[in-house]
Amino acid sequence: MRRFARLQAAAAAAILSAAAASACLAADLSNPRYAEGAATFQANCAVCHGAKGLGQPSLAPPLTSYPARYATIAEGRRQLAMTVLNGMFGGIDVDGKHFDFKMPDFSALDDAALASALNFVVFDIGAAPDAVKPLTAEEIAAERPHPQEGAAVREHRAKVLAALGL
Numbered sequence: 001m002r003r004f005a006r007l008q009a010a011a012a013a014a015i016l017s018a019a020a021a022s023a024c025l026a027a028d029l030s031n032p033r034y035a036e037g038a039a040t041f042q043a044n045c046a047v048c049h050g051a052k053g054l055g056q057p058s059l060a061p062p063l064t065s066y067p068a069r070y071a072t073i074a075e076g077r078r079q080l081a082m083t084v085l086n087g088m089f090g091g092i093d094v095d096g097k098h099f100d101f102k103m104p105d106f107s108a109l110d111d112a113a114l115a116s117a118l119n120f121v122v123f124d125i126g127a128a129p130d131a132v133k134p135l136t137a138e139e140i141a142a143e144r145p146h147p148q149e150g151a152a153v154r155e156h157r158a159k160v161l162a163a164l165g166l
Contacts, residue, residue: 029124037120040113044106045121053125060101061094067118068126069164077135079160080122081143082153084114089150092157102150111137111144 029052032038042051048060055062070076087105091098106114115135122128122135148156 032120032124034116034120034124036113037116037118038124040109040117041120044109045117048101048103053121055094055099057097058099060103061092061097061099063121063125065126066094066166067121068123068128068132069166070160071118071122071126071128071132071135073160073163075156075163076160077139078143079153079157080118080135081114081140082148082156084109084118085140085143086148086153087150088153088157090154092154105150107144107147111140114140 029038041053045053045063049055049063050060053063055064067080070079083103084106086107087103089102091100093099109117115137118135118140122132
């Protein structure tokens with residue numbers, strides 16, 4: 001059963017990756033599905049990840065494919081919440097490129113704002129299909145009582161990537 005789940009996750013990841021790559025390049029973010037999330041993203045995240053989430057070499061990774069993949073599994077959704085609440089630091093690889101950075105936490109923002117920003121990333125930037133359930137403020141709130149160091153968030157990320165077959 002676990003093997004089937006991993007194969008299923010890998011297939012979903014491949015589909016999402018292709019969709020996200022082409023959608024992001026053609027994405028018109030002037031009329032986003034998650035407008036409030038777009039405003040939160042532009043005010044807090046775009047300085048490092050870029051206005052379209054394409055990342056910046058040696059500074060911040062792109063957000064164009066992995067977040068949409070994370071949103072397909074429970075631990076990935078938890079990873080998204082953990083990352084915005086606690087930040088993350090250390091070396092990571094995304095789409096074959098290495099980043100060694102320190103992302104700050106955004107725990108000062110409320111749960112609804114964080115969920116909306118993540119949905120902007122997952123759906124508007126990452127082009128996740130409609131079958132993916134939007135993140136909720138309740139999912140963010142469930143993670144809030146469990147603060148972690150940024151390095152622990154990065155370690156959890158490795159487990160999520162393995163579960164997705166990445």
